[in-house]
Amino acid sequence: MTDHTVKSYDRDLESLGRRISEMGGVAEKMLAEAMDALSNLDVELAKRVVASDARLDTLQREIEESAVMTIARRQPLAIDLRECIAAIRISGDIERIGDLAKNIAKRTLKIASEARLPRAIVGLKSMHEIAATQLKDALDAYALRDEERARTVWMNDADLDALEDSVFRDLLTFMMEDPRNISFCTHLLFCSKNLERIGDHTTNIAETVVYLVTGESMPLERPKARPGVLGAGGDASHE
């Protein structure tokens, strides 16, 4: 490669990283606002969350196209090939995190007019705190190429799963106490599942960071799912 080629190649990779960073910021904001909308049954905020998802879709498509074209044009090897593959994987996971936040916002639209049960949302807020911290750490790990931080995210995902089990039982109890809670709590069950799946995708991002830095895949003994190689498909075994 000439110096010129190398530089334009570096620019390709920089541009991928910059757009992933933008995607991460949008997804974090969507998640925080979706939970605010749910807590306050704020229909207007929920609608804004739904609308902001389009930006993530656009960015993901751009990143995928750029990464594939970079692979095709530059024939990168080793670390540079991993940079491109990591960009495809991580943009896919962030796009899905945005979808899941959007789903929480859509649930808010559905239940805004129903009987409220504030104590039913307490457990979801705790799940959100963990999910938001994990997401921030995973995105930081990617930005800093910090393998150790990524491994910590990977280890901590089990906390969110345990909390989801507990939220599931609580919501079932509320439904059994009073049939008027059934519809409201059913929608919260799906919100809780969405938060847990956000945790899965966050863990996927952490796995991708380890792969990016070390070239190795994470072991299969992940608390609940196994790592994929490329796509956003490497999650959801836990549902």
Place this chain on the structure above:
Amino acid sequence: MTDHTVKSYDRDLESLGRRISEMGGVAEKMLAEAMDALSNLDVELAKRVVASDARLDTLQREIEESAVMTIARRQPLAIDLRECIAAIRISGDIERIGDLAKNIAKRTLKIASEARLPRAIVGLKSMHEIAATQLKDALDAYALRDEERARTVWMNDADLDALEDSVFRDLLTFMMEDPRNISFCTHLLFCSKNLERIGDHTTNIAETVVYLVTGESMPLERPKARPGVLGAGGDASHE
């Protein structure tokens, strides 16, 4: 390219197509068996479905790696580049369909010992019939590069969504009728959501076939989701 290169290139693409065809067969079998297990609360069959998911994960990783290496080595253009991208996308969607079938099997393990309500499963069976037909048609459309069949799959996904809405309402009614149905029906709610998401991934496959054949993305006005460019991330906007 020399003749030799062209031939080995064709072999790469053939090998991708063969493994996707194997993945499709495994996913179809998993879905059928997961629904059999659920209908009969057959724990042994459910366990076999869970175990068979590993084969899909392995195949997906192989396909992704092969496709990326083919792009990096051969620098394909136009239709051949689309073949590689389509292989990555479709293997991701089939892998997730397998995950979702596995989730249905896992729910069977959870509810096998609970009070049964056979009429609650009727709607799920109807959803499964549509989902299985759609999946078969989408896989056939890929095997035959049949754009028209793919577009039909894309159009028909709305049927599955409408049925899911109706199943959701029925399950809520059963829960309100008798609190002893709540736990059982809650698990069925998640199964119904899994079937609907299988429909989403099937529609993604259909979109990829259209992209593969024509080079164009499907319009954004899809009944409920927008097409992605590459990864399995192009679904789930409907949850």
